[in-house]
Amino acid sequence: MPETRGEVRAVEWSEPEIARVARWLHSHAGLTFPPNRRESAELGIRRVMGRAGIKSISEFGNRLQRGGALLDDLIAELTIGETFFLREPNQLEFIQREVLPAVPSRDGSCRPIRVWSAGCASGEEPYSLAILLQKTGCLNLARIIGTDLSVARLLTARRGRYRSWSLRGVPKAVINQYFERDGDVFTLSPEIRTAVDFSLLNLAEDVYPSPATGVFGMDVILCRNVLIYFDAPTVAQVAQRLLNTLSDSGWLFLGASDPSLAGMVPCDVVMTGAGIAYRKPGAQRQLFSGAVFSSRPPETAPSDIIRPPFTLPSSPLGPALSAPGSSPDPPLSTPGLPVSARADVERAYNAGDYENVATVARELLQIGEGTEPVSIALVRSLANRGMLEEAVEECAAALLRYSMSAELHYLAGMLQAQGAQHEEAARSARRALYLDPDLTVAHLALAEALARTGDSRAAKTALRSAERLLVAVPAESRVRATDGETAFRLLHIARFRLRSLTFTKA
Numbered sequence: 001m002p003e004t005r006g007e008v009r010a011v012e013w014s015e016p017e018i019a020r021v022a023r024w025l026h027s028h029a030g031l032t033f034p035p036n037r038r039e040s041a042e043l044g045i046r047r048v049m050g051r052a053g054i055k056s057i058s059e060f061g062n063r064l065q066r067g068g069a070l071l072d073d074l075i076a077e078l079t080i081g082e083t084f085f086l087r088e089p090n091q092l093e094f095i096q097r098e099v100l101p102a103v104p105s106r107d108g109s110c111r112p113i114r115v116w117s118a119g120c121a122s123g124e125e126p127y128s129l130a131i132l133l134q135k136t137g138c139l140n141l142a143r144i145i146g147t148d149l150s151v152a153r154l155l156t157a158r159r160g161r162y163r164s165w166s167l168r169g170v171p172k173a174v175i176n177q178y179f180e181r182d183g184d185v186f187t188l189s190p191e192i193r194t195a196v197d198f199s200l201l202n203l204a205e206d207v208y209p210s211p212a213t214g215v216f217g218m219d220v221i222l223c224r225n226v227l228i229y230f231d232a233p234t235v236a237q238v239a240q241r242l243l244n245t246l247s248d249s250g251w252l253f254l255g256a257s258d259p260s261l262a263g264m265v266p267c268d269v270v271m272t273g274a275g276i277a278y279r280k281p282g283a284q285r286q287l288f289s290g291a292v293f294s295s296r297p298p299e300t301a302p303s304d305i306i307r308p309p310f311t312l313p314s315s316p317l318g319p320a321l322s323a324p325g326s327s328p329d330p331p332l333s334t335p336g337l338p339v340s341a342r343a344d345v346e347r348a349y350n351a352g353d354y355e356n357v358a359t360v361a362r363e364l365l366q367i368g369e370g371t372e373p374v375s376i377a378l379v380r381s382l383a384n385r386g387m388l389e390e391a392v393e394e395c396a397a398a399l400l401r402y403s404m405s406a407e408l409h410y411l412a413g414m415l416q417a418q419g420a421q422h423e424e425a426a427r428s429a430r431r432a433l434y435l436d437p438d439l440t441v442a443h444l445a446l447a448e449a450l451a452r453t454g455d456s457r458a459a460k461t462a463l464r465s466a467e468r469l470l471v472a473v474p475a476e477s478r479v480r481a482t483d484g485e486t487a488f489r490l491l492h493i494a495r496f497r498l499r500s501l502t503f504t505k506a
């Protein structure tokens with residue numbers, strides 16, 4: 001659907017000032033404006049300024065950095081929210097035919113499938129995946145997440161009401177089965193609507209994979225028609241994070257006009273009948289029809305990636321490893337030992353090398369040299385790889401050792417939420433908050449669990465508690481027990497959630 005355009009009014013304009021706005025948009029959201037898009041971008045900026053009644057670009061630049069409605073209006077102007085149901089049907093068919101049946105559990109039975117639509121706009125893409133999963137009978141075991149940078153689009157997505165434009169090309173039988181029609185408004189069936197969780201996530205920020213956002217260990221990621229907005233360095237960073245967010249057997253699909261990742265980041269490039277797909281290096285051990293090419297960028301930085309064997313210390317270890325995402329303690333370097341194993345765990349975790357975190361953390365635990373942060377890193381790494389059953393087991397074992405660990409109770413709750421055990425998740429979050437009332441992410445987790453059990457009022461109370469904690473710290477400070485989330489972003493998420501709970505039933 002074409003988006004509402006505002007009136008263009010005369011505004012003051014200067015080249016350095018507009019360049020400052022462009023630089024900020026690039027650093028904040030990865031958005032770039034090459035010469036061929038520059039004119040339309042400037043027109044978009046003028047429109048937003050006109051609507052907000054702002055006459056000077058420098059005032060606009062300053063107000064933009066506060067976020068909120070002005071930034072959202074600009075995002076909507078500068079990016080296209082164009083999307084529709086069952087877009088690129090060949091890709092969806094490939095997912096249905098080859099990917100979904102290959103997602104096994106450890107005992108061979110079905111396990112919850114985790115799917116992420118990154119840059120989902122108004123929701124048609126993740127809802128299409130929900131329809132696909134419903135057809136395969138796997139919907140009730142699935143966790144489907146839709147994220148975007150635009151609050152307005154996410155609110156549209158949550159409502160689940162569409163016009164016929166969003167359904168162009170969709171077979172009548174599908175429309176009749178999954179939508180209720182009222183004139184030109186098509187409302188999604190509750191089964192599909194409630195199967196998708198929408199949240200705000202800026203792909204240009206280093207906030208995924210992370211249990212704090214529920215974005216980790218994905219079996220399928222669709223990030224289609226989003227990378228086109230980014231320059232090459234941003235595409236490489238985003239692509240690496242997307243690959244890190246895949247489970248070991250997961251698949252990443254881009255849109256047909258998105259840039260190729262081959263040669264940009266280490267990955268397996270899979271030529272499927274429905275175009276190119278990407279996997280973590282070495283993931284081709286899974287069965288499927290298609291050719292696989294292992295692709296590495298020309299210049300890799302092997303020193304950045306920790307590889308076994310790790311050095312296990314023979315003498316007592318130094319101070320405890322700092323929890324992933326927080327950095328109160330300096331990296332360990334016990335005199336006489338080249339690198340301590342705990343420091344290896346921390347460095348491997350920060351490098352996204354979750355496989356090795358698990359190896360070393362388990363060895364440390366086995367020889368009785370584990371610590372609470374090592375257990376936390378182990379649980380997080382397993383979860384980030386999509387090994388949820390193992391993560392649940394390790395978390396339960398860790399809680400026997402560290403029953404007073406607020407962060408472990410919080411993680412237990414996050415894992416329960418992934419398995420749709422929302423009442424248990426709420427109990428775990430409450431335990432975490434009993435032990436540490438200032439653990440902001442536990443308030444957010446509690447809110448999510450309460451919203452999912454239908455208690456919107458209590459969910460809003462928990463969100464307001466999170467909001468209070470977040471406004472009390474500097475906007476750019478890293479929030480504890482996250483993988484680097486800033487207070488600013490979590491505040492944005494909390495407020496978005498508060499607004500969306502007001503608009504729609506969770």
Ligand SMILES: C[S@@+](CC[C@H](N)C(=O)[O-])C[C@H]1O[C@@H](n2cnc3c(N)ncnc32)[C@H](O)[C@@H]1O
Nearest residue numbers: 029079080083119121148149202203204224225
């Ligand atoms: C063309 S839509 C793609 C919708 C859907 N993926 C599809 O292919 O049909 C592009 C979406 O990317 C989102 N986007 C742009 N930059 C983003 C960023 N930094 N983080 C998250 N989403 C972003 C925009 O808000 C927009 O909704």
